[in-house]
Amino acid sequence: xxxxxxxxxxxxxxxxxxxxxxxxxxxxxxxxxxxxxxxxxxxxxxxxxxxxxxxxxxxxxxxxxxxxxxxxxxxxxxxxxxxxxxxxxxxxxxxxxxxxxxxxxxxxxxxxxxxxxxxxxxxxxxxxxxxxxxxxxxxxxxxxxxxxxxxxxxxxxxxxxxxxxxxxxxxxxxxxxxxxxxxxxxxxxxxxxxxxxxxxxxxxxxxxxxxxxxxxxxxxxxxxxxxxxxxxxxxxxxxxxxxxxxxxxxxxxxxxxxxxxxxxxxxxxxxxxxxxxxxxxxxxxxxxxxxxxxxxxxxxxxxxxxxxxxxxxxxxxxxxxxxxxxxxxxxxxxxxxxxxxxxxxxxxxxxxxxxxxxxxxxxxxxxxxxxxx
Numbered sequence: 001x002x003x004x005x006x007x008x009x010x011x012x013x014x015x016x017x018x019x020x021x022x023x024x025x026x027x028x029x030x031x032x033x034x035x036x037x038x039x040x041x042x043x044x045x046x047x048x049x050x051x052x053x054x055x056x057x058x059x060x061x062x063x064x065x066x067x068x069x070x071x072x073x074x075x076x077x078x079x080x081x082x083x084x085x086x087x088x089x090x091x092x093x094x095x096x097x098x099x100x101x102x103x104x105x106x107x108x109x110x111x112x113x114x115x116x117x118x119x120x121x122x123x124x125x126x127x128x129x130x131x132x133x134x135x136x137x138x139x140x141x142x143x144x145x146x147x148x149x150x151x152x153x154x155x156x157x158x159x160x161x162x163x164x165x166x167x168x169x170x171x172x173x174x175x176x177x178x179x180x181x182x183x184x185x186x187x188x189x190x191x192x193x194x195x196x197x198x199x200x201x202x203x204x205x206x207x208x209x210x211x212x213x214x215x216x217x218x219x220x221x222x223x224x225x226x227x228x229x230x231x232x233x234x235x236x237x238x239x240x241x242x243x244x245x246x247x248x249x250x251x252x253x254x255x256x257x258x259x260x261x262x263x264x265x266x267x268x269x270x271x272x273x274x275x276x277x278x279x280x281x282x283x284x285x286x287x288x289x290x291x292x293x294x295x296x297x298x299x300x301x302x303x304x305x306x307x308x309x310x311x312x313x314x315x316x317x318x319x320x321x322x323x324x325x326x327x328x329x330x331x332x333x334x335x336x337x338x339x340x341x342x343x344x345x346x347x348x349x350x351x352x353x354x355x356x357x358x359x360x361x362x363x364x365x366x367x368x369x370x371x372x373x
Contacts, residue, residue: 001032003104003114009037012107019104059091059128063117066135070143074198078235079147080243085111087146089139093119093128099138101145115142137195137212144191151248152186158252159186162259166223169262173220186255192216193227197235200228211360218352218362222265223258230254274355274363275301282370291342291372298350299333302357306331310353318347345371 004020006012016029024032040046049056067089076082085103092098095118103113117139119128152159163182167174170185179185196212216224234247241247258265280297282289306327313319324337334355340346347369352362 001029003102003112004029005033005036009033009040012104019102055093056091059093059119062128063089063091063130063135066130066132066139069132069136070140071202072143074201075143075147078194078197078201078244080238081147081245083146085113085146087143088112088114090114090116091119091128092116096120099142101142103146103149111146113146115139117142140195140198141191144194145187147244148190148194149187151190151245152183154245155248156183158249159183159255162252162255165259166255166262169266170220170222177219189221189224189227192219192221193224193231196224196228197231200232207359214360214362217269222262222269226254226258269361270364272357272361273352274304274357274361276350276363276366277301279368284368284370286370288373289340289370291340291344293340294337296336296338297333298336300355300363301332303331304334305354305356305358305360308354309334309336310351310355312349312351314347314349318345320346320348340372342372345369 001020001024004012004016011029011033016024016026020029086106092100095116097120098118100116101114102116103111105111117135119130121129121131121134123129160182163186167182167185174180174185177188179188196209196216199209199212213224213228221227230251234241234244234250241250276298278299280299281293282296304327309322309325311319311322321339322336323339326335326337327333328335347367350363350366350368352364356362
């Protein structure tokens with residue numbers, strides 16, 4: 001909604017239905033804008049923003065190196081076209097880890113593409129900071145959208161069959177990322193493959209490329225390695241295919257093979273995940289665990305990265321007090337120090353955020369339930 005409003009909170013255009021989220025209607029958008037004007041005045045938001053101008057200036061200054069680290073000339077060189085869009089970056093200080101790519105046509109007909117970047121890192125004083133390793137790939141990702149999204153829109157029919165087949169397999173994971181259609185999924189896949197292509201073209205380390213690739217596999221883009229190879233293939237044939245747009249019919253054909261192989265691609269990735277083979281001290285579903293048990297040892301089938309721990313609770317009441325952790329010398333086991341209470345039910349979800357292999361492949365979430373006597 002924000003990008004559809006001018007500085008006085010009036011709707012920028014009449015045909016908002018073309019770009020505004022479908023959950024809005026023109027009627028409730030107008031009502032919202034009216035109420036927003038009133039809130040802005042009643043809350044003295046203008047004064048608030050003026051008082052915090054120094055903060056915004058400092059955030060912009062801190063974020064600038066992320067932008068400056070990107071070689072912008074790579075985009076028209078790789079895609080074979082110059083962007084006709086105006087690209088705008090917004091730092092969302094209250095967004096946490098949420099990042100959004102949204103677009104609108106301004107009154108002059110120029111498309112404005114926004115990368116609304118979340119802010120999820122703070123220094124010891126609570127000031128926003130932007131570590132390159134945490135933010136660079138996200139901004140790199142968002143820039144790709146203005147070169148990619150229009151490609152599929154030109155002809156969706158050649159991708160429909162393969163797109164629908166792929167989506168049927170990974171729909172659950174895509175929905176968790178708010179990718180509610182096969183078209184959105186294919187756009188995201190191409191953008192994410194382009195990020196890896198950029199990294200390779202700029203001599204990122206094999207560890208960095210593996211981490212990015214494995215992260216996309218875990219998100220459900222099981223064909224990402226094949227798609228990156230295909231972009232490399234395209235880039236070696238620029239005499240035949242001067243633009244990525246001219247290569248889209250070829251890409252549509254290879255997508256048919258991705259759809260055909262999706263079950264084997266899924267199985268191959270699941271085989272690469274680290275898996276829990278045993279717990280020491282308790283068993284899944286055990287109902288008579290001694291509350292004096294001071295540690296839980298989790299054994300995996302292969303070495304882990306060996307950094308951090310990642311658990312979440314089903315409820316606050318059913319989550320134990322975790323006091324620390326350590327890894328075995330071979331990194332195939334992690335020992336969790338905790339405190340348990342008597343006569344209590346516990347439910348823990350062990351996640352792959354930290355428990356992953358050295359090349360970044362996470363374990364699948366494991367639900368552990370037990371009770372003490």
